[in-house]
Amino acid sequence: MKLPLSHVWRPAKTPSDQLMVVLHGLGDSARGFLWLQEALEIDSINYLLLNAPETYFSGYRWYDIEDPLSGIVRSRNILTEVFAELAREEYPPEKTALLGFSQGCLMTLEFGARHSDRLAAYVGISGYSINPRDLLRDLNPKVNHGDWLITHGTEDEILPVETTRSQIQTLRDGGFMIDYREYPKTHTLDLEHELSDIRDWISRRL
16 A cells, blocks of 8 residues: 555454544654554454654654644645545545544544545544634535544643634534534543543444
């Protein structure tokens, strides 16, 4: 598989064309989510863990937080190339999930909402939208069928919950069908309650 991003591939434990594409957060890398396959315990899913296109200290980033828009557009275009290659490799969009954390959550929204193909499931964790009204304007109706789960922590010290809560409400008021859930956590993933909800969400769609 020839992808425009470096990555880690984790094959399903049972042969399958189901796939989860994972987008990490600022300064992290694909290796930061090596644990996810074992934690989710869904043997039929292959995992494609992507490294963002820009280096950032010892990891990577999807965009510059000081000047985000150009990097977001660049990363969106690269993800379009990634999904085109996945389709050529016969991983159909209707059997593919997209999951992102922090910057990866933003890219899940910014890319997934505009992408030409509807995926099986979209999960965004501890992130935000760069401009909810622009996202609503560009939203592809084909992807707006209630397959979106966005989660956030009420104690998030990096991205205050009030900002994300307000943005998601704007998106929902504009007709974007998002299941939004909050958890008593910081800027991380709650491995008990939140992960269990994510597992159930994905299992119902793959």
